Amino acid sequence: MIDLSRDAHVHTAFAAGHDSVSVLVAAAEAAGVTELTFADRVGSDTGWLPSYLATIERAQKRTDVALRRGVEVEAIGVDGWLAFPSDLGQLEVISLGISRLPTPGGLLGPDLVRAQLDSGALSAAEVADRLVGVLCLAMERVGRYAPTTLARPLEFLAQAGIAESTVDESVVATLAEACRGTNTAVELSERHRLPTRRVAVAMAAAGVKLLAASDAYTARDVGRWQYLDELAAEVADSPVSV
Numbered sequence: 001m002i003d004l005s006r007d008a009h010v011h012t013a014f015a016a017g018h019d020s021v022s023v024l025v026a027a028a029e030a031a032g033v034t035e036l037t038f039a040d041r042v043g044s045d046t047g048w049l050p051s052y053l054a055t056i057e058r059a060q061k062r063t064d065v066a067l068r069r070g071v072e073v074e075a076i077g078v079d080g081w082l083a084f085p086s087d088l089g090q091l092e093v094i095s096l097g098i099s100r101l102p103t104p105g106g107l108l109g110p111d112l113v114r115a116q117l118d119s120g121a122l123s124a125a126e127v128a129d130r131l132v133g134v135l136c137l138a139m140e141r142v143g144r145y146a147p148t149t150l151a152r153p154l155e156f157l158a159q160a161g162i163a164e165s166t167v168d169e170s171v172v173a174t175l176a177e178a179c180r181g182t183n184t185a186v187e188l189s190e191r192h193r194l195p196t197r198r199v200a201v202a203m204a205a206a207g208v209k210l211l212a213a214s215d216a217y218t219a220r221d222v223g224r225w226q227y228l229d230e231l232a233a234e235v236a237d238s239p240v241s242v
Contacts, residue, residue: 002188002210002232006035007223008149009072009095009187009213014052015040019219021055028065031223037068037213039095039151043083053090068092072151073142078102078130080137084145094142095187097151101127101160102134110159117161124162128171131156136178148184149211152194164196172199176206184208191215193227197234204235 010024011017017040019027028036038056042049053069060067070093073082082096100107108116116122135150142148153175154164179186186203188195188210195203204210216222 001204001236002212002228004212004223004225004228004232005033006037006212007031007033007214007216008037008185008211009039009070009151009189010036010216010222011040012038012052014048014055015042017217021059022062023219024216024222025059025063025065025067027219027222029063033065033223035066035068036222037070037093037095039070039072039093041097042071042073042085044085046085049085049087070095070149072097074099075134075138076100076102076107078104078134080134080139080141082138082141088145091146093149094146095149095151096135096138096142096184098131098135098138098156099159101131101156103130110156110161113156113160124157124166125168127160127162128154128157128167132171132175132178135175139178139182139184143182143184148182149213150179150184150186151213152189152192152215153186153199154196155192155194158194164199169202172202173206176203176208179203179208180206185211187211187213187215188228188231189213189215190225190228191217191221197231200231200235210235 056069072095075098076083100109
């Protein structure tokens, strides 16, 4: 159910990563990876996207590893609006993430959300509902442009001090159903060890496609699995909806 010969999310030196596209490709070859997806973070002001895509295209001519041209985009609006770059042409996949919670009053980082939780201005349930609501709307939007993956689902809750184990089953089920309904795959991140086993199993049970993602920032981490080796066995034993 989880193909560990494919790495669905790596970062290059074009953004936050440390290594070039060619170095990452060589690492993928050494690790036995058959497909590699580049997913550098972009925003509305990103200017290097054409060079990034052209570099990946050139690298494809020199390797048998299937290279996928992707980016990671943040949801920034309560309506699911995203920080899209101006040109989405040539992208084969868009990875969706959230590092700040969209609210009617603006974007709140984890520290601000934690402060509002401490003051009682927000409850953990409200934060979880808002986060999942935005993700559901964002998945609908992204799906109009390119095949979509969801990166590190519910990570924001942990960053804000909310234990994922306290999130109601209905919230997880809502997210899983939205992934299935929008044909959004969920990335299983080796680097972040997310999603948790509970969420991964729930996604698998709902029939959501799961992808192995190293989230590598350096070449040495491409296609190297430990958490995912353990997680794959548990997911494989879960009942799957049809």
